[in-house]
Amino acid sequence: MTGLPGERNFSLFTGRTTVSREGFQAVMDWLGPWLPDTPDAPPVALAVSGGGDSIALAWLAASWRKRLIAFVVDHGLRPEFADEAASALKTLSELGIPAELLRVRTLPHGPALARRARDARYEVLIEACRRVGAVDLLVAHQADDQVETVAMRKKRGSGVGLSGMAWVSERADIRIVRPLLDYSREALRNTLRQAGLVWCDDPSNENERAERVRVRKQLGSTEKQRLLRQAEIAADERVAQEQAVVDELVKTQCLMSWGWAALGEALPSVDVLAALIRCIGGGDYLPSRAAVEKLREKKIPGTLGGVRLLRGKAGDDRREQWLLIRETAAMEPLVPAGRNLSWDRRFVLRYSGENMPSGLMMGAAGFGLSRKERAGLPAALTATLPALWKEGQLLCVPHLGLGDQKLLAEMSFDFAPASPVTATFLWMNAYLT
Structure with missing residues (x-):
């Protein structure tokens, strides 16, 4: 997805040093349509870390609409983040934005801590969005982040990945929106200084053991501009490729x-x-x-x-x-069932009743269904369908209409994979054509 017509990357290319609320409003109008900004409508969610980029996003969003909710995620990696989170929550309160502190309970073991932390962060953010009914999540990636991403992908020879981060993408059933991709890091911080707002800098952003930090410190202004232009060309190629897939x-x-x-x-x-x-x-x-x-x-x-x-x-x-x-063999095993919880990174359980029966588990239907129960479909296929279990007994397979009819009337599994067939085109097609 490319920049705004005639205005792309203006904070880097034309030297603008702050971000106006009017300019942000224009970006959001371009990225719409949005749900009504009424008290009874689901909120638009913000991911706020307390850093300059996300605090700037919150300040700008607060002038854009009233129906917002912010989520501050604590990975449990740095003890000092408690103070940073408290500062962020205080600022959000002053801006009139309801906020919640979310905690990542455990991080998967293994290398690539940054990637594992990012995945865990999105997992709790998406769960929180589902809980409050938000379908849009605003994140604060900005133009310098984009340049760094393209530079790292270029080093790896990532093809269409050189288009960098998309303005709009999807994770499961949540739309991820990046409205700050045309603004530099410095422009966002200048905006905060002008507004009299404080932010907290994560010390890990200066740790040169991280590839992104090394790349950040090596890039000059001319190289940034060249990489952004390259990203625009690659983004157009990605759009064309995804259009062909959709067609x-x-x-x-x-x-x-x-x-x-x-x-x-x-x-x-x-x-x-x-x-x-x-x-x-x-x-x-x-x-x-x-x-x-x-x-x-x-x-x-x-x-x-x-x-x-x-x-x-x-x-x-x-x-x-x-x-x-x-x-x-690759599917997730049985996990506790709950309203709006996901299974196998592909299905979300919806429940319309007041109180879900206790002890339910989500998992694959498995083998053992008769041909009649399978509606003539291959056993290998129906074995992969989502189902509800209790105490080792198969209760229902909603996609086949099998099981307890009262339970089937109140629940369903929505197919909401981690990545749709095309990561961005479904939304871009709606908003740009």
């Missing part, structure tokens, strides 16, 4: 909403197949093009990215065709 999906009508896809007699293009594998597998990233090409060229059943490619009967006419289904 092919519409033409073939191969995507299903139950977490699997019927592909027809012929396999789709490599780009479409890769996008479907990421979506159905609940992944954040596309599988390697070489691996997808190899799978496609073999034209035999196989697995890739937590997804199985096989032949089976599906569709209204139950004809034999290629199917993409979740790989059973």
